[in-house]
Amino acid sequence: MDPEFWLERWSRREIGWHLDDINSHLQEHWPTLGLPKASLVFVPLCGKTLDLLWLVSQGYQVVGVEISQLAVEELFAEHRLTPSITRAGRFQRYQVDELSVLCGDFFDLEPGDLGQVDAVFDRASLIALPPAMRARYAARMQSLFPQGMETLLITLSYDQAEMSGPPFSVHRSEVETLYRERYRIDPLASFDALPESAHFQRRGLTALREEVYRLKPLREAALTE
Numbered sequence: 001m002d003p004e005f006w007l008e009r010w011s012r013r014e015i016g017w018h019l020d021d022i023n024s025h026l027q028e029h030w031p032t033l034g035l036p037k038a039s040l041v042f043v044p045l046c047g048k049t050l051d052l053l054w055l056v057s058q059g060y061q062v063v064g065v066e067i068s069q070l071a072v073e074e075l076f077a078e079h080r081l082t083p084s085i086t087r088a089g090r091f092q093r094y095q096v097d098e099l100s101v102l103c104g105d106f107f108d109l110e111p112g113d114l115g116q117v118d119a120v121f122d123r124a125s126l127i128a129l130p131p132a133m134r135a136r137y138a139a140r141m142q143s144l145f146p147q148g149m150e151t152l153l154i155t156l157s158y159d160q161a162e163m164s165g166p167p168f169s170v171h172r173s174e175v176e177t178l179y180r181e182r183y184r185i186d187p188l189a190s191f192d193a194l195p196e197s198a199h200f201q202r203r204g205l206t207a208l209r210e211e212v213y214r215l216k217p218l219r220e221a222a223l224t225e
């Protein structure tokens with residue numbers, strides 16, 4: 001999935017993943033992280049999700065990264081926000097108050113680009129990437145956060161033989177392969193997402209689950225047990 005693929009999806013308005021509402025799993029499960037107000041939340045591959053604004057409304061600082069300039073500009077324009085735009089290394093930083101979005105490639109991120117992150121909200125990033133890129137994604141996360149980072153992770157799982165991605169299927173076993181060395185993985189919820197996914201039914205899916213996990217860095221998990 002090279003950047004061109006995503007830029008084209010945005011320019012053709014093929015953005016079926018985008019929700020017109022705040023993600024219900026975020027609203028339900030984010031409070032279980034117990035994150036103090038004013039903490040900095042990183043939202044990788046953020047698109048123009050309303051979740052960014054919800055997190056700001058809950059009192060957090062938020063930093064997203066998104067490769068499509070169109071997406072970033074729409075995010076601010078659709079909420080009548082006028083961001084300051086500055087160059088930040090290989091990224092353009094769009095900022096309004098507590099919300100900033102780095103426009104550029106996630107895989108170019110260096111630890112200093114984000115600030116002092118306290119937690120991650122990852123919805124539909126891992127499933128946007130083919131298998132080899134998912135391993136690179138997890139490795140980049142590790143280089144950004146060597147001690148690990150409290151994360152709310154939302155994925156989809158289905159039989160990959162029934163449909164090609166994206167979205168790709170990411171089963172629990174893969175989440176464990178990618179993260180278990182450094183994280184305690186708590187499955188929080190699993191939903192039958194097929195009934196609301198007519199588009200994927202037409203593409204041949206007979207089962208589809210949306211899974212919500214909390215990833216807790218092992219060091220912190222040990223301290224709280």
Ligand SMILES: C[S@@+](CC[C@H](N)C(=O)[O-])C[C@H]1O[C@@H](n2cnc3c(N)ncnc32)[C@H](O)[C@@H]1O
Pocket residue numbers: 003006007017018019044045046047048049065066067068071104105106107123124125128
């Ligand atoms: C499936 S969408 C999910 C968007 C968002 N998380 C949401 O819940 O609506 C994946 C997004 O990642 C962006 N993207 C893909 N590859 C990227 C990369 N290497 N760096 C930054 N953004 C990327 C795409 O443009 C797209 O907006």
